[in-house]
Amino acid sequence: MASTPFPGVSPRLEAFAFPSNTSLRFVLLLVSVLGASTFFFRTLPVGAVPDEACMQTSFQSAEAQIQGAMARLKTADPPVEMTSPVEAACMRPYVKALALRISVGMALLLVVSTVLFWLLPAWTLRRKGLVPLKGNQFPELRGHLDGLCREAGLLRQPRFMLAPFNPSPSGHVFGRTRRHWVALSGGLVKQFQSDRSLFDAVLRHELAHLRNADVGKAFFSVALWWGFLLVALLPYVLQGLTQAMKFAWPWTLHTAWRMVVLTGLVVLVRNSVLRVRELYADLRASELQGPEGALERVVAALPRPKGGRWRELLRNHPPPESRVRVLTGEQLLSRPAWGEAFAVGLLAMVAFADMDQFLMWLLAGTPLRNFTREGAALAFIPLAIGITGLGLWRTAFSASRRGESLRGVGPKLALCLGVGLVLGEFLSFDKALETTTIPLFARYVLGSLPWALVLVASLALLFQWMAVCALEWLAVVGASRARYLACAACLILASAALVAWLSELTLLRESVKALKERVGLGQLALLVGGHGFLTLSSSGLFLLATVVAWAFPWAARFWPQRSEAAATSSEPLVPPRPGRWQLDWRRGVIAGLVFCLVLLFVRLVLVSSVDEATRRTQLFVAVFFAGQVGFAAVLQAAAAALAAARAPRLGVLQGLFTASVSGALMTAGVLGLNLLFGGNADPAFAWLTLKFVLNLGAVLSLVAALGVCAVRGAGRAGSGP
Amino acid sequence: MNEQERDLTAELAQAFVSRSAPDELPMFGAMSEVYFRDPERALAQPSSKEQPLGFGVADAAMLITPVALKVAAEVARFISRELSKHLQEEGSGFLKSLVQRVFQWFKPSRAQTHPPKAVLQGLTPELLVKVHAIALIQAHQVNLPEDKAQLLADSMVGSLSMVAATAVQQPSA
Numbered sequence: 094m095a096s097t098p099f100p101g102v103s104p105r106l107e108a109f110a111f112p113s114n115t116s117l118r119f120v121l122l123l124v125s126v127l128g129a130s131t132f133f134f135r136t137l138p139v140g141a142v143p144d145e146a147c148m149q150t151s152f153q154s155a156e157a158q159i160q161g162a163m164a165r166l167k168t169a170d171p172p173v174e175m176t177s178p179v180e181a182a183c184m185r186p187y188v189k190a191l192a193l194r195i196s197v198g199m200a201l202l203l204v205v206s207t208v209l210f211w212l213l214p215a216w217t218l219r220r221k222g223l224v225p226l227k228g229n230q231f232p233e234l235r236g237h238l239d240g241l242c243r244e245a246g247l248l249r250q251p252r253f254m255l256a257p258f259n260p261s262p263s264g265h266v267f268g269r270t271r272r273h274w275v276a277l278s279g280g281l282v283k284q285f286q287s288d289r290s291l292f293d294a295v296l297r298h299e300l301a302h303l304r305n306a307d308v309g310k311a312f313f314s315v316a317l318w319w320g321f322l323l324v325a326l327l328p329y330v331l332q333g334l335t336q337a338m339k340f341a342w343p344w345t346l347h348t349a350w351r352m353v354v355l356t357g358l359v360v361l362v363r364n365s366v367l368r369v370r371e372l373y374a375d376l377r378a379s380e381l382q383g384p385e386g387a388l389e390r391v392v393a394a395l396p397r398p399k400g401g402r403w404r405e406l407l408r409n410h411p412p413p414e415s416r417v418r419v420l421t422g423e424q425l426l427s428r429p430a431w432g433e434a435f436a437v438g439l440l441a442m443v444a445f446a447d448m449d450q451f452l453m454w455l456l457a458g459t460p461l462r463n464f465t466r467e468g469a470a471l472a473f474i475p476l477a478i479g480i481t482g483l484g485l486w487r488t489a490f491s492a493s494r495r496g497e498s499l500r501g502v503g504p505k506l507a508l509c510l511g512v513g514l515v516l517g518e519f520l521s522f523d524k525a526l527e528t529t530t531i532p533l534f535a536r537y538v539l540g541s542l543p544w545a546l547v548l549v550a551s552l553a554l555l556f557q558w559m560a561v562c563a564l565e566w567l568a569v570v571g572a573s574r575a576r577y578l579a580c581a582a583c584l585i586l587a588s589a590a591l592v593a594w595l596s597e598l599t600l601l602r603e604s605v606k607a608l609k610e611r612v613g614l615g616q617l618a619l620l621v622g623g624h625g626f627l628t629l630s631s632s633g634l635f636l637l638a639t640v641v642a643w644a645f646p647w648a649a650r651f652w653p654q655r656s657e658a659a660a661t662s663s664e665p666l667v668p669p670r671p672g673r674w675q676l677d678w679r680r681g682v683i684a685g686l687v688f689c690l691v692l693l694f695v696r697l698v699l700v701s702s703v704d705e706a707t708r709r710t711q712l713f714v715a716v717f718f719a720g721q722v723g724f725a726a727v728l729q730a731a732a733a734a735l736a737a738a739r740a741p742r743l744g745v746l747q748g749l750f751t752a753s754v755s756g757a758l759m760t761a762g763v764l765g766l767n768l769l770f771g772g773n774a775d776p777a778f779a780w781l782t783l784k785f786v787l788n789l790g791a792v793l794s795l796v797a798a799l800g801v802c803a804v805r806g807a808g809r810a811g812s813g814p
Numbered sequence: 815m816n817e818q819e820r821d822l823t824a825e826l827a828q829a830f831v832s833r834s835a836p837d838e839l840p841m842f843g844a845m846s847e848v849y850f851r852d853p854e855r856a857l858a859q860p861s862s863k864e865q866p867l868g869f870g871v872a873d874a875a876m877l878i879t880p881v882a883l884k885v886a887a888e889v890a891r892f893i894s895r896e897l898s899k900h901l902q903e904e905g906s907g908f909l910k911s912l913v914q915r916v917f918q919w920f921k922p923s924r925a926q927t928h929p930p931k932a933v934l935q936g937l938t939p940e941l942l943v944k945v946h947a948i949a950l951i952q953a954h955q956v957n958l959p960e961d962k963a964q965l966l967a968d969s970m971v972g973s974l975s976m977v978a979a980t981a982v983q984q985p986s987a
Contacts, residue, residue, distance in 0.1 A: 222848055222852075222855060222856065224844050224847065224848055226844075227844075230840055230841075230843055230844065231840050234840070255841065255844050257841055257844050257845040257848055257856075257879075258845065258848065258849075258856050258857065258877070258880050260875050260876065260877045261875070262875055263865075263868060263869045264868065264869055265865035265866070265867050265868030265869065266867045267865075267866075267867065279838075279841055279845065279877050279879075280875040280877065282840070282841055283835075283837050283838060283841075283875060283877065284875070286837040287837060295869045298869050299867070299869065302867045307867060308867065311866045311867050312866065312867075314866075315866055367866050367867075370867070374867075408864065409864040409865070409866055409868075410864045410868075
């Protein structure tokens, strides 16, 4: 299919339409180093170890609180606030020392890395024996280099250096954030006379690194790696050796394999940062050189590195084949970031429990002490969503330009992130403590499976929604600056939803873990189901989320730039299927009216057949309210399913819209009829009714609409092309 | 390496580079500067490790200047050693005169200053044959192709014998 040009973005440079993979992977490297370092800092011994008695007392107190809570559940007494074992007075010095060590360790790591970053250029100049490229010795060459700098649009000229004895026709840039050097090899300078196009190709590539602002990121990555080795890994290895000498082999081995995995991950992420910016530099250079440039020829002539695909992961440079593919227009840089999604999930979860404990210590005794899970999630989830979501938007940008679909991309990304989160938890220090024996490990794996499945399923929904938002908004805003705004709004909304959901899920999981040894399976299911139902139905955030789910992508059609973008494009911006929404509000209204009529009829029957005293009992009121909510939810689901079946596209979201319309009408009906029949409709009751009707309706509608869309999709697939 | 040997090395090497690789001449000053600072380090095989933000490790082109400097340095050391045995009485002024002579021979103006005749008589055919052999061995050691190695050795001997020949034709100083 012919590509559809977005105004203002060259097809070659569309990989730059969103922050590049270099930036994302650089952030990922930071996370990986900090996450892995947290693990290492925790393995070091802490001075203020709590004594056995303190540990026992604090955990016994926690146990007693759980028993009390269980008893209150049976007698329907109101719950009382519980305290964590970490908050016990004798535990506080230990937690404080731990938190302090992690904080100081992180600070030290960043300081050492910054110092190394600052010293790297001087070290490179010395080690490589570089001498300045003097203008009086090379007047023609200097003039030519000035021209190339102007062509690259550099605001600040780099210093050109000569590596005279290096015979390879190559160059490299190095430096700090605002001070840059370009080193030219003797072999390259020789080519200035004999093969000017080769010389220009190499120089344009190097100057493209400066234009892409790669120098700071690449060399800070190198410095961060050395900082990690010196500040985190070295003390860990020394401490491990000390323990091994004391014959504490099991514990040493138990953490050592985790150390190897985490360090390996840091290495892979660092190399991926260094590799990917080569492709971006090639793209930028190819845009500068024009059709007569020799970059493709020069890259194709580079020798193939030895070793297989696995060895590629350990290299600083991508293989020449990949570079040629990018230069010939293949959209390698717009592919979904599967690896990044997995890595960021894994690394975020390695440090999640530590952050939770740190916040417990920090917030103990304050009103925020019950929000430590949210706080820990807030530290990592926006980052995970930012990295994976930006990749998704970039893929969507490229796909919508070519009229390709994003089918399956969202769920696959969710799977990668979800698997990363699950494995990351397993790699964390807390789980190292919990899974010291094979039975404990097996128990942990079995206990984690349901949690992992729920997590991956919910992430799949979230990522599918993000993919829809990206396509809807990009079809309207195109390459205008509004794409950043739309993308940022989408990522913020997704992050907020995931933070809330993940902290609820973690709480539920911990509750199950605490309860499953005290109650039977049936009672546990009842407790968990009841808690989940009540939490979800009465959640204002969930209500907001269901409305935002259809409202945000739908809002794109009201963006004023739609007509402007369409006018400046020679072809329609929206790929094959038009982005029209046929919002089925009629079915919502019909379902709402049916509900009101049925409810009126039921009320009339009840008034005539049940005496007033019975109708005023708590049980009757509760059952009647639950019946209204349940019936409303079923009708909403039916309306949503019908709407989804008839929607030309985005059936699930349009089904949710119909459910919201009918739910709002049903709530009005419940409140109006309640007033009519002598009840009240104060704001608190109205808000509660709205939340129960819409939330329960949204859950059922989501299931119904997903089912309808799945059946419709299967039918289409079955009927063949 | 003393200053005189250094100057002779530079002059002999530059003479060869200007004939066989003129495209390296603009770099000659920078290269000889780095070379004389630390010859071993300068001639060490550059690391084939990929540089962060480098273009990639391409197949290396042959640079003539490093080879020329290395061979010329060896030749200069040899001449210095051999002639000083025969020309004790000429003292340290000998090499300086020789360098000046070589240097001026390559210059367009060719100033009329000559080293002492006795000094130039030390550049016997036997010595020049030895110089040729040394240059050839050195060139082979750095894997210079045979034709280039021969050319380099010839160039070294040629430069020296040209100096000697022109000096002998001049009236003694």
